[in-house]
Amino acid sequence: MPKTAYYIPIGPIHPALKEPIRVEAEVEGERIVRVDVKRGFAHRGIEYMGMKRNAIQTLYLSERICGICSISHPYAFVVTAEKALGIEAPPRAQYIRPIIAELERIHSHILWLGVIAHEMGFDSLLFWTWKGREKVLDLLELLTGNRINYSVYMIGGVRRDLKESHIKAIKDAITYYWKFTEQMKEIILSDPVYKARTRGVAQLSKEMALKLNVVGPVARAAGIRMDIRQDMPYDAYADIDVRAVVPQDIVGEAKGDAYDITMVRIYEIEQSLDIIEYCVDNLPEGKILAIPNYPALLAKIRRTKGEAIGAHEAPRGEVVHYLKFDGRDGPSVWKVIAPSYNNINSWAPLLLGAEVADIPIVVAYIDPCMCCNDRVALLKTPEGKVLGYEYIHKKAVEKTRKIEKEVRG
Amino acid sequence: MGKLTNFKRSLWVFHASGGSCNACDIEIVALLTPRYDVERFGIKLAGSPRHADVLLVTGAIPRDFADKLRRIYEQMPDPKAVIVVGNCGTSGGVFYDSYNIAGPIDEIIPVDVYVPGCPPRPEAIIDAVVKAWLKLEKLEKELEGKKE
Numbered sequence: 001m002p003k004t005a006y007y008i009p010i011g012p013i014h015p016a017l018k019e020p021i022r023v024e025a026e027v028e029g030e031r032i033v034r035v036d037v038k039r040g041f042a043h044r045g046i047e048y049m050g051m052k053r054n055a056i057q058t059l060y061l062s063e064r065i066c067g068i069c070s071i072s073h074p075y076a077f078v079v080t081a082e083k084a085l086g087i088e089a090p091p092r093a094q095y096i097r098p099i100i101a102e103l104e105r106i107h108s109h110i111l112w113l114g115v116i117a118h119e120m121g122f123d124s125l126l127f128w129t130w131k132g133r134e135k136v137l138d139l140l141e142l143l144t145g146n147r148i149n150y151s152v153y154m155i156g157g158v159r160r161d162l163k164e165s166h167i168k169a170i171k172d173a174i175t176y177y178w179k180f181t182e183q184m185k186e187i188i189l190s191d192p193v194y195k196a197r198t199r200g201v202a203q204l205s206k207e208m209a210l211k212l213n214v215v216g217p218v219a220r221a222a223g224i225r226m227d228i229r230q231d232m233p234y235d236a237y238a239d240i241d242v243r244a245v246v247p248q249d250i251v252g253e254a255k256g257d258a259y260d261i262t263m264v265r266i267y268e269i270e271q272s273l274d275i276i277e278y279c280v281d282n283l284p285e286g287k288i289l290a291i292p293n294y295p296a297l298l299a300k301i302r303r304t305k306g307e308a309i310g311a312h313e314a315p316r317g318e319v320v321h322y323l324k325f326d327g328r329d330g331p332s333v334w335k336v337i338a339p340s341y342n343n344i345n346s347w348a349p350l351l352l353g354a355e356v357a358d359i360p361i362v363v364a365y366i367d368p369c370m371c372c373n374d375r376v377a378l379l380k381t382p383e384g385k386v387l388g389y390e391y392i393h394k395k396a397v398e399k400t401r402k403i404e405k406e407v408r409g
Numbered sequence: 410m411g412k413l414t415n416f417k418r419s420l421w422v423f424h425a426s427g428g429s430c431n432a433c434d435i436e437i438v439a440l441l442t443p444r445y446d447v448e449r450f451g452i453k454l455a456g457s458p459r460h461a462d463v464l465l466v467t468g469a470i471p472r473d474f475a476d477k478l479r480r481i482y483e484q485m486p487d488p489k490a491v492i493v494v495g496n497c498g499t500s501g502g503v504f505y506d507s508y509n510i511a512g513p514i515d516e517i518i519p520v521d522v523y524v525p526g527c528p529p530r531p532e533a534i535i536d537a538v539v540k541a542w543l544k545l546e547k548l549e550k551e552l553e554g555k556k557e
Binding site: 043044045046048049052060061064065066067068070111114126127128130131133134137147148149 | 428429430431432433434435436438439442443444469471497503504506507508509510527528530
Protein backbone atom coordinates (compact mmCIF):
# COMPACT_ATOMS: atom_id res chain seq x y z
CA MET A 1 0.00 0.00 0.00
CA PRO A 2 1.48 3.39 -0.92
CA LYS A 3 2.15 5.73 1.94
CA THR A 4 -0.20 8.67 2.13
CA ALA A 5 0.49 11.65 4.32
CA TYR A 6 -2.41 12.58 6.57
CA TYR A 7 -2.95 15.90 8.21
CA ILE A 8 -3.86 15.88 11.91
CA PRO A 9 -4.97 19.04 13.65
CA ILE A 10 -4.90 19.00 17.45
CA GLY A 11 -6.82 21.65 19.27
CA PRO A 12 -7.67 24.41 19.71
CA ILE A 13 -10.29 22.95 22.06
CA HIS A 14 -8.46 20.22 23.92
CA PRO A 15 -10.53 18.32 26.50
CA ALA A 16 -7.63 17.52 28.83
CA LEU A 17 -5.64 20.74 28.73
CA LYS A 18 -8.61 23.05 29.04
CA GLU A 19 -6.81 25.58 26.93
CA PRO A 20 -6.77 26.36 23.24
CA ILE A 21 -3.58 25.82 21.26
CA ARG A 22 -3.10 24.43 17.82
CA VAL A 23 -0.63 21.71 16.85
CA GLU A 24 -0.73 20.64 13.23
CA ALA A 25 0.98 17.40 12.31
CA GLU A 26 1.44 15.51 9.06
CA VAL A 27 1.74 11.76 9.46
CA GLU A 28 2.83 8.89 7.28
CA GLY A 29 1.45 5.77 8.87
CA GLU A 30 2.26 6.20 12.56
CA ARG A 31 5.28 8.49 12.06
CA ILE A 32 5.01 12.24 12.25
CA VAL A 33 6.83 13.89 9.36
CA ARG A 34 5.94 17.55 9.76
CA VAL A 35 4.82 19.60 12.75
CA ASP A 36 3.64 23.14 13.14
CA VAL A 37 2.69 24.80 16.41
CA LYS A 38 0.42 27.80 16.11
CA ARG A 39 -0.05 30.25 18.89
CA GLY A 40 -0.18 33.89 19.60
CA PHE A 41 -3.19 35.45 17.96
CA ALA A 42 -5.78 35.30 20.72
CA HIS A 43 -4.51 37.33 23.60
CA ARG A 44 -6.08 39.66 26.11
CA GLY A 45 -3.65 42.57 26.05
CA ILE A 46 -2.88 42.40 29.75
CA GLU A 47 0.39 44.35 29.55
CA TYR A 48 -1.36 47.19 27.73
CA MET A 49 -4.11 47.35 30.37
CA GLY A 50 -1.52 47.24 33.16
CA MET A 51 0.24 50.27 31.73
CA LYS A 52 -2.99 52.28 32.09
CA ARG A 53 -3.81 51.30 35.69
CA ASN A 54 -2.17 52.03 39.01
CA ALA A 55 0.42 49.64 40.42
CA ILE A 56 -1.86 47.95 42.97
CA GLN A 57 -4.53 47.28 40.35
CA THR A 58 -1.85 46.01 37.98
CA LEU A 59 -0.54 43.65 40.65
CA TYR A 60 -3.93 41.93 40.83
CA LEU A 61 -4.27 42.06 37.07
CA SER A 62 -0.96 40.18 36.84
CA GLU A 63 -2.58 37.44 38.90
CA ARG A 64 -5.09 36.96 36.09
CA ILE A 65 -2.38 36.22 33.54
CA CYS A 66 -2.63 32.62 34.67
CA GLY A 67 -4.97 31.01 37.15
CA ILE A 68 -2.80 27.97 37.86
CA CYS A 69 0.36 29.92 38.67
CA SER A 70 -1.76 32.66 40.18
CA ILE A 71 0.92 33.59 42.70
CA SER A 72 3.93 33.33 40.38
CA HIS A 73 3.20 36.40 38.32
CA PRO A 74 2.37 38.58 41.35
CA TYR A 75 5.54 37.27 43.02
CA ALA A 76 7.72 38.30 40.07
CA PHE A 77 5.79 41.59 39.94
CA VAL A 78 6.36 42.50 43.60
CA VAL A 79 10.02 41.44 43.49
CA THR A 80 10.53 43.66 40.43
CA ALA A 81 8.50 46.58 41.78
CA GLU A 82 10.35 46.52 45.10
CA LYS A 83 13.68 46.55 43.24
CA ALA A 84 12.59 49.46 41.06
CA LEU A 85 11.07 51.47 43.90
CA GLY A 86 13.68 50.73 46.56
CA ILE A 87 11.16 49.29 49.03
CA GLU A 88 12.10 46.29 51.15
CA ALA A 89 9.45 43.96 52.52
CA PRO A 90 9.60 43.27 56.28
CA PRO A 91 11.31 39.96 57.20
CA ARG A 92 8.05 38.32 58.25
CA ALA A 93 6.49 39.03 54.85
CA GLN A 94 9.62 37.70 53.15
CA TYR A 95 9.01 34.40 54.91
CA ILE A 96 5.24 34.27 54.35
CA ARG A 97 5.62 34.78 50.57
CA PRO A 98 7.65 31.60 49.90
CA ILE A 99 5.17 29.58 51.97
CA ILE A 100 2.31 30.58 49.67
CA ALA A 101 4.46 30.20 46.54
CA GLU A 102 5.63 26.70 47.51
CA LEU A 103 2.09 25.60 48.41
CA GLU A 104 1.14 26.67 44.91
CA ARG A 105 4.00 24.65 43.46
CA ILE A 106 2.67 21.57 45.27
CA HIS A 107 -0.83 22.01 43.85
CA SER A 108 0.49 22.72 40.36
CA HIS A 109 2.80 19.70 40.25
CA ILE A 110 0.09 17.35 41.53
CA LEU A 111 -2.24 18.79 38.91
CA TRP A 112 0.31 17.97 36.21
CA LEU A 113 0.78 14.41 37.48
CA GLY A 114 -2.97 13.93 37.13
CA VAL A 115 -3.03 15.39 33.63
CA ILE A 116 -0.17 13.22 32.32
CA ALA A 117 -1.83 10.14 33.85
CA HIS A 118 -5.06 11.02 32.07
CA GLU A 119 -3.24 11.51 28.75
CA MET A 120 -1.85 8.01 29.09
CA GLY A 121 -5.11 6.34 30.01
CA PHE A 122 -4.64 5.99 33.77
CA ASP A 123 -7.80 7.82 34.76
CA SER A 124 -7.89 6.31 38.24
CA LEU A 125 -4.48 7.90 38.83
CA LEU A 126 -5.87 11.27 37.72
CA PHE A 127 -8.66 11.01 40.29
CA TRP A 128 -6.33 9.82 43.02
CA THR A 129 -3.78 12.62 42.54
CA TRP A 130 -6.48 15.27 42.32
CA LYS A 131 -8.02 13.97 45.53
CA GLY A 132 -4.66 14.62 47.17
CA ARG A 133 -4.52 18.09 45.62
CA GLU A 134 -7.70 19.24 47.40
CA LYS A 135 -5.86 19.29 50.74
CA VAL A 136 -3.46 22.03 49.63
CA LEU A 137 -6.32 24.02 48.11
CA ASP A 138 -8.13 23.85 51.44
CA LEU A 139 -5.00 25.10 53.16
CA LEU A 140 -4.58 27.96 50.68
CA GLU A 141 -8.21 28.88 51.21
CA LEU A 142 -7.60 29.01 54.95
CA LEU A 143 -4.47 31.15 54.55
CA THR A 144 -5.65 33.51 51.82
CA GLY A 145 -9.42 33.30 51.53
CA ASN A 146 -9.65 31.76 48.06
CA ARG A 147 -8.89 28.40 46.49
CA ILE A 148 -7.35 30.00 43.41
CA ASN A 149 -6.28 33.63 42.78
CA TYR A 150 -5.09 34.36 46.30
CA SER A 151 -4.52 38.15 46.05
CA VAL A 152 -2.28 37.99 49.09
CA TYR A 153 0.86 39.81 47.94
CA MET A 154 1.38 43.55 48.06
CA ILE A 155 4.26 45.73 46.93
CA GLY A 156 6.36 45.78 50.10
CA GLY A 157 4.85 42.83 51.95
CA VAL A 158 1.80 40.61 52.18
CA ARG A 159 -1.82 41.42 53.02
CA ARG A 160 -2.58 38.58 55.42
CA ASP A 161 -0.63 37.44 58.44
CA LEU A 162 -0.13 33.84 59.57
CA LYS A 163 -1.84 32.99 62.86
CA GLU A 164 -1.02 30.15 65.25
CA SER A 165 -3.97 28.13 63.93
CA HIS A 166 -2.68 28.58 60.38
CA ILE A 167 0.74 27.27 61.33
CA LYS A 168 -0.84 24.18 62.84
CA ALA A 169 -2.80 23.59 59.64
CA ILE A 170 0.36 24.04 57.54
CA LYS A 171 2.20 21.47 59.66
CA ASP A 172 -0.68 19.01 59.31
CA ALA A 173 -0.59 19.44 55.54
CA ILE A 174 3.18 18.92 55.47
CA THR A 175 2.81 15.59 57.30
CA TYR A 176 0.02 14.61 54.90
CA TYR A 177 2.11 15.45 51.82
CA TRP A 178 5.24 13.63 53.01
CA LYS A 179 3.11 10.53 53.09
CA PHE A 180 1.41 11.40 49.81
CA THR A 181 4.68 11.90 47.89
CA GLU A 182 5.94 8.57 49.21
CA GLN A 183 2.78 6.96 47.83
CA MET A 184 3.18 8.82 44.55
CA LYS A 185 6.73 7.54 44.14
CA GLU A 186 5.47 4.05 44.83
CA ILE A 187 2.51 4.28 42.47
CA ILE A 188 3.91 6.35 39.64
CA LEU A 189 7.69 5.92 39.57
CA SER A 190 7.83 2.22 40.46
CA ASP A 191 5.07 1.22 38.08
CA PRO A 192 6.55 -0.79 35.17
CA VAL A 193 3.84 0.30 32.75
CA TYR A 194 4.26 3.97 33.55
CA LYS A 195 8.00 3.58 33.13
CA ALA A 196 7.70 1.74 29.82
CA ARG A 197 5.22 4.32 28.54
CA THR A 198 7.34 7.38 29.44
CA ARG A 199 10.96 6.20 29.10
CA GLY A 200 12.36 7.63 25.89
CA VAL A 201 9.16 9.53 25.09
CA ALA A 202 9.60 13.30 24.71
CA GLN A 203 13.33 12.88 25.20
CA LEU A 204 15.29 16.12 25.22
CA SER A 205 19.08 15.97 25.35
CA LYS A 206 21.08 18.52 27.31
CA GLU A 207 22.38 20.13 24.10
CA MET A 208 18.87 20.34 22.65
CA ALA A 209 17.54 21.79 25.91
CA LEU A 210 20.21 24.50 25.85
CA LYS A 211 19.63 25.19 22.16
CA LEU A 212 15.85 25.45 22.56
CA ASN A 213 16.26 27.58 25.67
CA VAL A 214 13.79 25.58 27.75
CA VAL A 215 13.35 26.51 31.41
CA GLY A 216 12.11 25.09 34.69
CA PRO A 217 11.44 21.38 35.22
CA VAL A 218 11.91 20.68 31.48
CA ALA A 219 15.49 21.97 31.61
CA ARG A 220 16.16 20.33 34.97
CA ALA A 221 14.92 16.96 33.68
CA ALA A 222 17.52 17.29 30.91
CA GLY A 223 20.18 17.67 33.58
CA ILE A 224 20.70 21.45 33.54
CA ARG A 225 21.08 22.89 37.03
CA MET A 226 18.96 26.00 36.68
CA ASP A 227 16.50 27.40 39.19
CA ILE A 228 15.84 31.06 39.89
CA ARG A 229 15.65 30.27 43.60
CA GLN A 230 19.23 29.00 43.35
CA ASP A 231 20.67 31.43 40.79
CA MET A 232 19.10 34.75 41.82
CA PRO A 233 17.70 34.14 45.32
CA TYR A 234 15.15 36.58 46.71
CA ASP A 235 13.21 36.87 49.97
CA ALA A 236 13.61 33.87 52.27
CA TYR A 237 15.11 31.76 49.48
CA ALA A 238 18.36 33.63 50.11
CA ASP A 239 18.48 32.13 53.63
CA ILE A 240 17.60 28.65 52.42
CA ASP A 241 20.14 26.84 50.32
CA VAL A 242 17.80 25.88 47.50
CA ARG A 243 19.43 23.54 44.98
CA ALA A 244 17.95 22.67 41.60
CA VAL A 245 16.42 19.19 41.55
CA VAL A 246 18.07 17.27 38.70
CA PRO A 247 17.72 13.56 37.86
CA GLN A 248 21.48 12.88 38.07
CA ASP A 249 21.33 13.61 41.80
CA ILE A 250 18.44 11.19 42.26
CA VAL A 251 19.27 8.22 40.02
CA GLY A 252 22.73 9.05 38.65
CA GLU A 253 21.97 10.12 35.10
CA ALA A 254 19.63 12.51 33.31
CA LYS A 255 17.79 11.27 30.24
CA GLY A 256 15.46 14.24 29.87
CA ASP A 257 12.39 12.19 28.95
CA ALA A 258 8.86 12.17 30.31
CA TYR A 259 9.85 9.75 33.07
CA ASP A 260 12.64 12.03 34.30
CA ILE A 261 10.36 15.04 34.33
CA THR A 262 7.85 13.11 36.43
CA MET A 263 10.64 12.30 38.86
CA VAL A 264 11.82 15.93 38.97
CA ARG A 265 8.30 17.12 39.71
CA ILE A 266 7.70 14.61 42.51
CA TYR A 267 11.05 15.44 44.16
CA GLU A 268 10.31 19.15 43.81
CA ILE A 269 7.18 18.63 45.88
CA GLU A 270 9.43 17.26 48.62
CA GLN A 271 11.78 20.21 48.21
CA SER A 272 8.81 22.57 48.58
CA LEU A 273 7.78 20.78 51.76
CA ASP A 274 11.30 21.34 53.14
CA ILE A 275 11.17 25.05 52.25
CA ILE A 276 7.73 25.50 53.84
CA GLU A 277 8.90 23.68 56.97
CA TYR A 278 11.96 25.94 57.23
CA CYS A 279 9.92 29.12 56.71
CA VAL A 280 7.32 28.13 59.31
CA ASP A 281 9.94 27.17 61.89
CA ASN A 282 12.02 30.32 61.37
CA LEU A 283 9.15 32.78 60.85
CA PRO A 284 10.37 36.19 62.16
CA GLU A 285 8.10 38.40 64.26
CA GLY A 286 7.09 41.87 63.17
CA LYS A 287 4.91 43.72 60.72
CA ILE A 288 3.92 42.39 57.33
CA LEU A 289 3.80 45.54 55.19
CA ALA A 290 6.55 48.11 54.59
CA ILE A 291 4.01 50.84 53.72
CA PRO A 292 0.63 49.78 55.16
CA ASN A 293 -1.16 52.83 53.81
CA TYR A 294 -2.09 52.27 50.13
CA PRO A 295 -2.50 55.95 49.15
CA ALA A 296 0.95 56.56 50.67
CA LEU A 297 2.33 53.65 48.66
CA LEU A 298 0.82 55.03 45.45
CA ALA A 299 2.20 58.47 46.28
CA LYS A 300 5.66 56.96 46.72
CA ILE A 301 5.34 55.20 43.38
CA ARG A 302 4.37 58.50 41.76
CA ARG A 303 7.46 60.20 43.20
CA THR A 304 9.92 57.43 42.31
CA LYS A 305 11.57 56.90 38.97
CA GLY A 306 13.24 53.59 38.28
CA GLU A 307 13.27 50.38 36.36
CA ALA A 308 14.11 46.78 37.20
CA ILE A 309 13.99 43.19 36.04
CA GLY A 310 12.84 40.57 38.51
CA ALA A 311 12.16 36.88 38.30
CA HIS A 312 10.47 34.10 40.22
CA GLU A 313 10.71 30.35 39.76
CA ALA A 314 7.14 29.36 38.93
CA PRO A 315 6.10 25.68 38.94
CA ARG A 316 6.64 25.63 35.15
CA GLY A 317 9.88 27.58 35.00
CA GLU A 318 11.06 31.13 35.32
CA VAL A 319 8.68 34.07 35.20
CA VAL A 320 10.46 37.31 34.30
CA HIS A 321 8.91 40.75 34.73
CA TYR A 322 10.29 44.10 33.64
CA LEU A 323 8.85 47.29 35.14
CA LYS A 324 9.56 50.95 34.59
CA PHE A 325 8.12 53.65 36.84
CA ASP A 326 8.14 57.11 35.38
CA GLY A 327 6.15 59.63 37.38
CA ARG A 328 2.82 57.79 37.19
CA ASP A 329 1.17 55.81 40.00
CA GLY A 330 1.48 52.69 37.87
CA PRO A 331 4.11 51.19 35.62
CA SER A 332 4.76 53.11 32.41
CA VAL A 333 6.32 49.98 30.88
CA TRP A 334 5.48 46.42 31.89
CA LYS A 335 6.77 43.33 30.13
CA VAL A 336 6.11 39.73 31.13
CA ILE A 337 7.92 36.60 30.00
CA ALA A 338 6.23 33.34 30.94
CA PRO A 339 7.95 29.92 31.06
CA SER A 340 5.64 28.08 28.64
CA TYR A 341 6.74 30.47 25.92
CA ASN A 342 10.22 28.92 25.97
CA ASN A 343 9.04 25.40 26.67
CA ILE A 344 6.61 25.16 23.75
CA ASN A 345 9.66 25.46 21.46
CA SER A 346 10.45 21.86 22.35
CA TRP A 347 7.23 20.51 20.83
CA ALA A 348 8.16 20.59 17.14
CA PRO A 349 11.58 18.83 17.41
CA LEU A 350 10.21 16.27 19.87
CA LEU A 351 7.18 15.43 17.78
CA LEU A 352 9.20 14.87 14.60
CA GLY A 353 9.60 11.13 14.13
CA ALA A 354 7.42 10.33 17.11
CA GLU A 355 4.29 8.19 16.96
CA VAL A 356 0.80 9.62 16.84
CA ALA A 357 0.03 7.93 20.16
CA ASP A 358 2.81 9.94 21.80
CA ILE A 359 1.42 13.36 20.85
CA PRO A 360 -0.63 13.79 24.05
CA ILE A 361 2.40 13.00 26.21
CA VAL A 362 4.74 15.32 24.31
CA VAL A 363 2.16 18.08 24.44
CA ALA A 364 1.43 17.61 28.14
CA TYR A 365 4.94 16.93 29.48
CA ILE A 366 6.02 20.57 29.62
CA ASP A 367 2.81 21.40 31.50
CA PRO A 368 1.89 24.04 28.95
CA CYS A 369 0.10 27.14 30.10
CA MET A 370 -1.39 28.89 27.10
CA CYS A 371 -2.87 31.78 28.99
CA CYS A 372 0.66 32.77 29.99
CA ASN A 373 1.42 33.00 26.28
CA ASP A 374 -0.53 34.59 23.57
CA ARG A 375 -3.14 32.07 22.68
CA VAL A 376 -4.29 30.41 19.54
CA ALA A 377 -7.85 29.57 18.59
CA LEU A 378 -8.48 28.04 15.18
CA LEU A 379 -11.34 25.84 14.06
CA LYS A 380 -10.45 25.77 10.38
CA THR A 381 -10.16 22.23 9.02
CA PRO A 382 -8.68 21.88 5.56
CA GLU A 383 -9.79 19.07 3.29
CA GLY A 384 -8.41 15.59 3.87
CA LYS A 385 -9.11 13.19 6.68
CA VAL A 386 -9.31 15.02 9.94
CA LEU A 387 -8.62 13.07 13.09
CA GLY A 388 -9.82 14.72 16.25
CA TYR A 389 -8.33 14.67 19.70
CA GLU A 390 -10.63 11.83 20.78
CA TYR A 391 -9.06 9.51 18.23
CA ILE A 392 -5.50 10.35 19.25
CA HIS A 393 -6.39 9.95 22.91
CA LYS A 394 -7.82 6.53 22.11
CA LYS A 395 -4.58 5.60 20.35
CA ALA A 396 -2.58 6.75 23.40
CA VAL A 397 -4.70 4.57 25.69
CA GLU A 398 -4.38 1.60 23.32
CA LYS A 399 -0.60 1.90 23.29
CA THR A 400 -0.54 1.98 27.09
CA ARG A 401 -2.68 -1.16 27.22
CA LYS A 402 -0.41 -2.89 24.70
CA ILE A 403 2.66 -2.05 26.75
CA GLU A 404 0.83 -3.11 29.90
CA LYS A 405 0.31 -6.56 28.39
CA GLU A 406 3.94 -6.82 27.30
CA VAL A 407 5.31 -5.66 30.65
CA ARG A 408 2.98 -7.60 32.90
CA GLY A 409 2.89 -10.62 30.57
CA MET B 410 -35.28 21.41 43.01
CA GLY B 411 -38.41 19.88 41.55
CA LYS B 412 -38.74 16.45 40.07
CA LEU B 413 -37.46 16.13 36.54
CA THR B 414 -40.17 14.70 34.35
CA ASN B 415 -39.24 15.52 30.78
CA PHE B 416 -35.47 15.64 30.69
CA LYS B 417 -34.89 11.95 31.24
CA ARG B 418 -31.19 11.58 30.55
CA SER B 419 -27.78 12.40 31.93
CA LEU B 420 -26.56 15.92 31.37
CA TRP B 421 -23.55 16.20 29.08
CA VAL B 422 -21.51 19.35 29.21
CA PHE B 423 -19.15 20.83 26.66
CA HIS B 424 -16.51 23.18 27.98
CA ALA B 425 -15.17 25.97 25.76
CA SER B 426 -12.35 28.05 27.13
CA GLY B 427 -11.64 31.26 25.30
CA GLY B 428 -9.08 33.66 26.69
CA SER B 429 -9.69 32.60 30.26
CA CYS B 430 -6.89 32.60 32.82
CA ASN B 431 -7.33 28.89 33.59
CA ALA B 432 -8.63 29.44 37.10
CA CYS B 433 -12.26 28.67 36.20
CA ASP B 434 -11.15 25.84 33.93
CA ILE B 435 -9.19 24.20 36.69
CA GLU B 436 -12.19 24.46 39.01
CA ILE B 437 -14.28 22.76 36.33
CA VAL B 438 -11.79 19.88 36.25
CA ALA B 439 -11.87 19.81 40.06
CA LEU B 440 -15.63 19.23 39.71
CA LEU B 441 -14.98 15.94 37.97
CA THR B 442 -12.54 14.65 40.57
CA PRO B 443 -13.44 12.80 43.79
CA ARG B 444 -14.09 15.76 46.14
CA TYR B 445 -16.98 17.15 44.07
CA ASP B 446 -17.55 14.27 41.67
CA VAL B 447 -20.40 15.54 39.49
CA GLU B 448 -20.54 12.27 37.62
CA ARG B 449 -22.63 10.89 40.48
CA PHE B 450 -25.38 13.25 39.24
CA GLY B 451 -24.88 12.02 35.69
CA ILE B 452 -23.09 15.20 34.68
CA LYS B 453 -20.24 14.44 32.31
CA LEU B 454 -17.87 16.43 30.12
CA ALA B 455 -18.42 15.64 26.45
CA GLY B 456 -15.62 15.80 23.90
CA SER B 457 -17.72 17.37 21.17
CA PRO B 458 -20.38 20.10 21.18
CA ARG B 459 -22.58 17.81 19.05
CA HIS B 460 -23.02 15.51 22.04
CA ALA B 461 -23.62 18.22 24.61
CA ASP B 462 -26.72 19.60 26.32
CA VAL B 463 -24.97 22.40 28.14
CA LEU B 464 -22.20 24.73 26.99
CA LEU B 465 -19.88 25.97 29.73
CA VAL B 466 -17.96 29.05 28.62
CA THR B 467 -15.08 30.54 30.58
CA GLY B 468 -13.01 33.59 29.92
CA ALA B 469 -13.21 36.98 28.35
CA ILE B 470 -13.63 36.09 24.71
CA PRO B 471 -10.85 37.53 22.51
CA ARG B 472 -11.94 38.88 19.13
CA ASP B 473 -10.53 35.89 17.28
CA PHE B 474 -12.47 33.45 19.41
CA ALA B 475 -15.92 35.05 19.04
CA ASP B 476 -16.85 33.41 15.73
CA LYS B 477 -15.49 30.05 16.94
CA LEU B 478 -17.71 30.29 20.00
CA ARG B 479 -20.68 31.08 17.79
CA ARG B 480 -19.88 28.00 15.70
CA ILE B 481 -19.61 25.78 18.77
CA TYR B 482 -22.98 27.07 19.94
CA GLU B 483 -24.58 26.40 16.56
CA GLN B 484 -23.27 22.83 16.49
CA MET B 485 -25.12 21.93 19.68
CA PRO B 486 -28.48 20.15 19.29
CA ASP B 487 -31.66 21.64 20.80
CA PRO B 488 -32.61 21.97 23.63
CA LYS B 489 -29.43 23.62 24.82
CA ALA B 490 -28.36 25.90 27.63
CA VAL B 491 -25.31 28.14 28.06
CA ILE B 492 -23.54 28.78 31.35
CA VAL B 493 -20.95 31.51 31.73
CA VAL B 494 -18.43 30.78 34.46
CA GLY B 495 -16.45 33.65 35.93
CA ASN B 496 -16.55 37.40 36.13
CA CYS B 497 -14.71 38.12 32.90
CA GLY B 498 -17.23 36.28 30.73
CA THR B 499 -20.15 37.80 32.64
CA SER B 500 -19.15 41.44 32.34
CA GLY B 501 -15.59 41.71 31.09
CA GLY B 502 -14.27 41.72 34.65
CA VAL B 503 -10.69 42.91 35.00
CA PHE B 504 -10.29 42.81 31.23
CA TYR B 505 -13.08 45.35 30.63
CA ASP B 506 -10.85 47.88 28.83
CA SER B 507 -8.80 45.49 26.71
CA TYR B 508 -8.51 46.19 22.99
CA ASN B 509 -8.81 42.50 22.13
CA ILE B 510 -11.96 41.47 24.00
CA ALA B 511 -15.12 40.85 21.99
CA GLY B 512 -17.29 41.90 24.92
CA PRO B 513 -19.33 39.99 27.49
CA ILE B 514 -20.39 36.55 26.25
CA ASP B 515 -24.10 37.45 26.17
CA GLU B 516 -23.30 39.86 23.32
CA ILE B 517 -22.03 36.90 21.28
CA ILE B 518 -24.38 34.00 22.11
CA PRO B 519 -27.53 33.81 24.30
CA VAL B 520 -26.66 33.00 27.91
CA ASP B 521 -28.95 31.27 30.42
CA VAL B 522 -26.97 31.13 33.67
CA TYR B 523 -24.24 33.42 34.97
CA VAL B 524 -21.77 32.32 37.66
CA PRO B 525 -19.92 35.34 39.03
CA GLY B 526 -16.67 34.89 40.93
CA CYS B 527 -12.99 35.02 40.14
CA PRO B 528 -12.96 32.04 40.07
CA PRO B 529 -16.33 30.80 41.42
CA ARG B 530 -16.25 27.94 43.90
CA PRO B 531 -17.00 24.48 42.48
CA GLU B 532 -20.25 24.38 44.46
CA ALA B 533 -21.42 27.50 42.63
CA ILE B 534 -20.74 25.83 39.28
CA ILE B 535 -22.75 22.74 40.34
CA ASP B 536 -25.60 25.05 41.33
CA ALA B 537 -25.44 26.71 37.91
CA VAL B 538 -25.60 23.36 36.15
CA VAL B 539 -28.69 22.45 38.19
CA LYS B 540 -30.30 25.75 37.17
CA ALA B 541 -29.46 25.00 33.53
CA TRP B 542 -31.02 21.59 33.99
CA LEU B 543 -34.32 23.14 35.05
CA LYS B 544 -34.16 25.41 32.02
CA LEU B 545 -33.53 22.44 29.71
CA GLU B 546 -36.51 20.68 31.26
CA LYS B 547 -38.68 23.65 30.30
CA LEU B 548 -37.25 23.80 26.77
CA GLU B 549 -37.76 20.06 26.31
CA LYS B 550 -41.40 20.44 27.32
CA GLU B 551 -41.85 23.22 24.74
CA LEU B 552 -40.23 21.08 22.04
CA GLU B 553 -42.50 18.14 22.86
CA GLY B 554 -45.51 20.44 22.76
CA LYS B 555 -44.49 21.51 19.25
CA LYS B 556 -44.24 17.89 18.11
CA GLU B 557 -47.74 17.07 19.25
